[in-house]
Structure formats: structure tokens, C-alpha cells
Amino acid sequence: MKHLTKKTGYFVEYVALVIMILAVWMMLEKQGTLNPVILPAPDKVFETFVSLLAKQTLIQHMSVSLARVLKGYILASVAGIILGIVIGLFEHARRFTDLLIQIIKPIPPIAWIPLVILWFGIGETGKVFLIFLGGFFTILINVYDGIRQADVKLLEVSKVAETPFFTHVFKVIIPGAAPNIFTGLRVGLSSCWMCVVAAELVSSNTGLGFMIMNARQFGQTDTVIVGMITIGVIGKVMDSIIRAVEKKVIYW
Amino acid sequence: MAYIELKNVNKYFDNNGEEFQVLKNIDFDINKGEFICFVGASGCGKSTLLRSIAGLEVKYEGTITVDGKEIKKPEKQRGMVFQEPRLFPWMNVSQNIGYVLDTKDKEEKKRKVSEFINMVGLRGFETALPKELSGGMAQRAGIARALANEPEVLLMDEPFGALDALTKIQLQQTVRRIHNESHQTTIMVTHDIEEAVYLADKIVIFTNRPGSIRKIINVNLPEDRDRNSLEFVNVRKKVFDAITISA
Ligand SMILES: Nc1ncnc2c1ncn2[C@@H]1O[C@H](COP(=O)(O)OP(=O)(O)O)[C@@H](O)[C@H]1O
Ligand SMILES: [Mg+2]
Numbered sequence: 001m002k003h004l005t006k007k008t009g010y011f012v013e014y015v016a017l018v019i020m021i022l023a024v025w026m027m028l029e030k031q032g033t034l035n036p037v038i039l040p041a042p043d044k045v046f047e048t049f050v051s052l053l054a055k056q057t058l059i060q061h062m063s064v065s066l067a068r069v070l071k072g073y074i075l076a077s078v079a080g081i082i083l084g085i086v087i088g089l090f091e092h093a094r095r096f097t098d099l100l101i102q103i104i105k106p107i108p109p110i111a112w113i114p115l116v117i118l119w120f121g122i123g124e125t126g127k128v129f130l131i132f133l134g135g136f137f138t139i140l141i142n143v144y145d146g147i148r149q150a151d152v153k154l155l156e157v158s159k160v161a162e163t164p165f166f167t168h169v170f171k172v173i174i175p176g177a178a179p180n181i182f183t184g185l186r187v188g189l190s191s192c193w194m195c196v197v198a199a200e201l202v203s204s205n206t207g208l209g210f211m212i213m214n215a216r217q218f219g220q221t222d223t224v225i226v227g228m229i230t231i232g233v234i235g236k237v238m239d240s241i242i243r244a245v246e247k248k249v250i251y252w
Numbered sequence: 253m254a255y256i257e258l259k260n261v262n263k264y265f266d267n268n269g270e271e272f273q274v275l276k277n278i279d280f281d282i283n284k285g286e287f288i289c290f291v292g293a294s295g296c297g298k299s300t301l302l303r304s305i306a307g308l309e310v311k312y313e314g315t316i317t318v319d320g321k322e323i324k325k326p327e328k329q330r331g332m333v334f335q336e337p338r339l340f341p342w343m344n345v346s347q348n349i350g351y352v353l354d355t356k357d358k359e360e361k362k363r364k365v366s367e368f369i370n371m372v373g374l375r376g377f378e379t380a381l382p383k384e385l386s387g388g389m390a391q392r393a394g395i396a397r398a399l400a401n402e403p404e405v406l407l408m409d410e411p412f413g414a415l416d417a418l419t420k421i422q423l424q425q426t427v428r429r430i431h432n433e434s435h436q437t438t439i440m441v442t443h444d445i446e447e448a449v450y451l452a453d454k455i456v457i458f459t460n461r462p463g464s465i466r467k468i469i470n471v472n473l474p475e476d477r478d479r480n481s482l483e484f485v486n487v488r489k490k491v492f493d494a495i496t497i498s499a
Contacts, residue, residue, distance in 0.1 A: 156308060156338075157397075160328070171340075252342045252383060
């Protein structure tokens with residue numbers, strides 16, 4: 001019982017801030033001080049949410065954005081993990097690629113948009129490429145950092161046992177880097193979401209980014225907020241899924 | 253020709269560009285089957301010498317040979333027990349021990365793993381993860397892992413240094429018993445004089461850094477040793493005097 005109350009306490013703590021903000025928001029609207037174009041009332045936002053759901057618009061935009069994110073993210077994860085392992089393992093590979101990575105990494109994916117439109121047009125490929133860029137470097141760098149920070153003491157165990165290279169990589173190096181790999185996967189996912197919205201703001205007639213931009217032009221601030229919250233919630237849910245997987249995978 | 257020969261070994265380390273000597277004119281032989289203990293103040297280079305014999309340190313002057321062959325890199329014929337257990341956290345006890353075995357035969361591997369688990373008294377903990385083990389149990393697993401390959405040379409770096417007195421005595425007995433059966437050439441670093449007298453055929457006493465050999469004491473006690481026997485106490489005193497008087 002005591003355990004339960006403690007858990008409830010934690011949960012209250014966890015949601016308190018969000019509920020407080022909602023409460024202040026509602027109070028402001030009760031006082032009538034809110035201009036609905038600048039900040040519509042919470043119940044109005046909720047109404048819009050329900051009607052967008054009913055018309056299926058929200059689901060459509062959401063699934064388009066989600067599909068784009070997943071494509072780019074999966075590509076970024078596979079490439080980032082494989083290249084990260086190779087670069088982490090071989091000092092030559094690291095020196096060979098380091099300068100390029102260090103120069104490209106700080107360029108925000110949004111700055112790539114003009115080039116991407118020139119190269120790929122405004123179709124899907126360009127958007128997936130942008131999302132890929134957004135996730136790739138984050139994942140790559142976390143993976144190779146994880147591998148390079150491997151515990152030298154454990155590596156010596158393999159050396160003394162003359163463990164074959166691939167056994168060593170799969171049984172020692174990769175599990176050792178697993179926490180960093182997961183960090184990369186989680187941070188990379190948020191980067192991917194930022195990129196999809198940026199890409200859809202610029203050139204698209206579908207997706208949550210488009211929905212937000214389009215609503216802004218018509219002064220539908222409520223729809224803008226619905227779009228924003230939707231992105232936030234999906235991001236959080238996906239992050240929780242990765243965390244759950246991480247907990248299962250990293251059992252030690 | 254002796255089994256392991258150390259010929260005039262000098263070793264330097266670099267400390268922020270400044271070179272300092274860790275080992276000085278190390279020159280002695282080890283016969284096959286002998287149990288050697290290195291004793292000396294901390295920082296005098298015992299671990300460095302042991303790591304050189306393991307092949308983990310290769311930059312030094314002089315030569316170290318095993319069976320006439322110079323040591324260039326680690327080889328599984330020379331097993332190592334480190335000061336810390338160094339178990340892989342993601343592998344259970346069996347997997348940690350099995351990891352170093354290179355036999356492809358699954359049955360053979362299983363048999364060996366369980367043989368060495370029994371030998372160090374870890375039966376029942378095969379599937380335990382390192383985080384579930386006490387310090388003593390983890391160190392037992394580390395010892396089993398080094399033994400499982402049945403190396404010709406067993407190197408141990410203060411393997412019981414971090415353990416409580418009781419666990420330590422148990423493990424000393426285990427190591428004693430295993431050595432009585434296998435007669436593996438064994439080199440163990442310790443700063444516990446009694447431990448050295450209990451286990452060693454020869455005790456190599458080092459000077460402070462740069463470590464050189466101050467004295468080698470032949471223990472000449474039977475394989476079954478009684479820590480309270482007069483002979484034992486006499487040898488212990490001899491080692492104690494060698495360490496303290498000329499210091
Ligand atoms: N890789 C290293 N680089 C620089 N100095 C080292 C290194 N390893 C050990 N040393 C130094 O060499 C000396 C001897 O170390 P060590 O062999 O570990 O001594 P012991 O095992 O006898 O306590 C110490 O002063 C230690 O700080
Ligand atoms: Mg040491």
C-alpha cells in the first residue's frame with residue numbers, strides 16, 4: 001500500500017507541470033483576456049482536435065509525416081550504426097572520415113533544404129533524405145563514441161584469450177557500446193521529427209508540417225496547436241517505445 | 253634452458269613527456285611447474301612485469317622468453333587473472349567462462365565450463381549475471397575463466413587483494429589445490445606475505461621503484477602447507493626480514 005502511494009505521488013509529480021499550465025491557460029480564457037487568434041481556448045483546441053479526427057484530416061497528415069520519419073529514421077539508424085561501428089573500430093577509418101563529419105555535422109538540416117529541392121525536387125525522396133541527414137550524424141557519432149570509449153580492461157580479456165575478431169566485435173564491442181547506441185537512436189529520432197516538419201513547412205501539401213503552415217495562413221491557431229501537440233505526443237510515444245526496447249535489450 | 257627466462261629487462265614509462273624507469277635489470281628464470289610470487293611495495297612495477305610476461309606490454313629493453321620463444325603479444329597459453337574480476341556484465345557466469353574457450357564443440361565447451369565452475373565452487377550460479385555476484389564470487393569466476401583454457405602459464409595480479417579474509421583463505425586453498433593437481437607454471441603478484449609463503453615455491457622480492465630484484469627466497473615447504481607450522485612461520489619471518497630490514 002505504501003508502495004502504491006509512493007508511485008501515485010511520482011505520477012502526480014510527473015504530470016503536475018502540464019496540468020498547471022493547462023489550468024492557467026483555462027483561467028486566462030475564463031477572464032476573457034485571450035485573443036483567440038493569438039491563443040485559442042483549450043476547449044476550442046480540443047474541439048478542433050475532435051473535428052480534425054472526425055474528418056480524418058489529422059490521421060492522414062499524421063500518417064504521411066510518420067511514414068516519412070520512419071523511412072528516413074530507419075535508413076539513418078542502419079547507416080549510422082554500421083558506419084559508426086566501422087569508424088569506431090578502425091583508427092584509420094576515423095582519421096579518414098573525421099574532418100568531413102566534423103564539418104557537415106554542425107550544418108542544420110534546414111540549411112540543406114534549398115540544395116535538396118534542387119537535387120531531388122519537392123517529392124518524397126528529398127524529404128526522406130533530409131530526415132536521414134537529421135538522424136544520421138547524431139546516431140553515427142553516438143555509436144562510434146560508444147565503441148571508442150570501450151572499457152580497455154575488458155578489451156584486454158579478449159586479447160589475452162586471443163578471441164577471433166568477429167566474436168570479439170559481436171560479443172564484447174557491440175554490447176559494450178549498446179547504451180550509447182540507444183542514446184543515439186533516441187536523440188536521432190527527435191532530430192528526424194524536426195527535419196520532417198521543417199521539410200513540410202517549405203514544400204509539401206501533406207503532413208503535419210504542412211497542416212500547421214496551412215492553418216497559420218488562414219489564422220487557424222487552434223489547428224496549429226493541435227498539429228504541434230500531435231507531433232510532441234508522437235515523439236514522446238516513440239521515445240518511450242525505444243526506451244522500453246532498450247530496457248529489454250540492456251538487461252545487465 | 254629454463255622454461256621462462258627474463259634477461260636484463262628494463263622498462264620505462266612516459267609521464268607527460270618525462271621518462272621514468274619502472275623496472276631495472278630484471279634477470280631471473282622460472283622453471284616449468286613452479287609457483288612464483290612477486291612481492292613488493294605498490295608502484296614498484298610488479299603488475300607491469302606480469303603484463304609484460306602476458307604480452308600486454310611489449311615495449312621494454314631486454315628479452316622475455318617462454319620455451320625459448322620471445323613474447324610478442326598475448327597468447328591463450330598464458331592465462332591471466334586480473335586484480336579486478338573483469339567479467340563481461342552482459343554475460344552470465346557460464347558465458348563469461350565459455351567466452352575464452354575456443355573449442356567449436358558445444359558439448360565439450362559445456363563440460364569444461366561446468367568443470368571449472370565446480371572447481372572454484374560456483375555451482376548453482378551458472379546463469380547469474382556479474383551484478384548479482386559478490387566480490388568474492390566474481391573473482392572466482394575470473395579465476396575459473398583463466399583456468400578454463402588450461403593455459404601452460406597462469407598469471408595472477410593480486411587476485412585476492414580486494415577480498416575479505418575468509419574468502420581470501422578459501423580461494424588460496426582452491427588455488428593451492430588446483431596447482432597441486434595441474435602443476436601449471438604460475439606467477440602471482442601479491443602484497444600478502446603469508447599468502448606468498450602459503451602458495452609459492454619461490455618468492456621474488458622487489459625493491460621500490462624502479463623495481464629490481466632484491467632477493468629470491470626458495471620456500472621449500474611441502475605442497476600441503478600448515479600456516480601454523482614452525483617451518484611455515486620461519487619462512488614467513490625470512491620473507492618479512494628480507495622486505496623490512498634492508499629497506
Ligand atoms: N600505462 C602506464 N603509463 C604510465 N605509467 C604507468 C603505466 N602503468 C603503470 N605506470 C606506473 O608505473 C609504476 C609501476 O606500476 P605497476 O606496475 O602497476 O606497480 P605495482 O603493480 O607494483 O603496484 C607506477 O608508478 C605506475 O603509476
Ligand atoms: Mg599492481
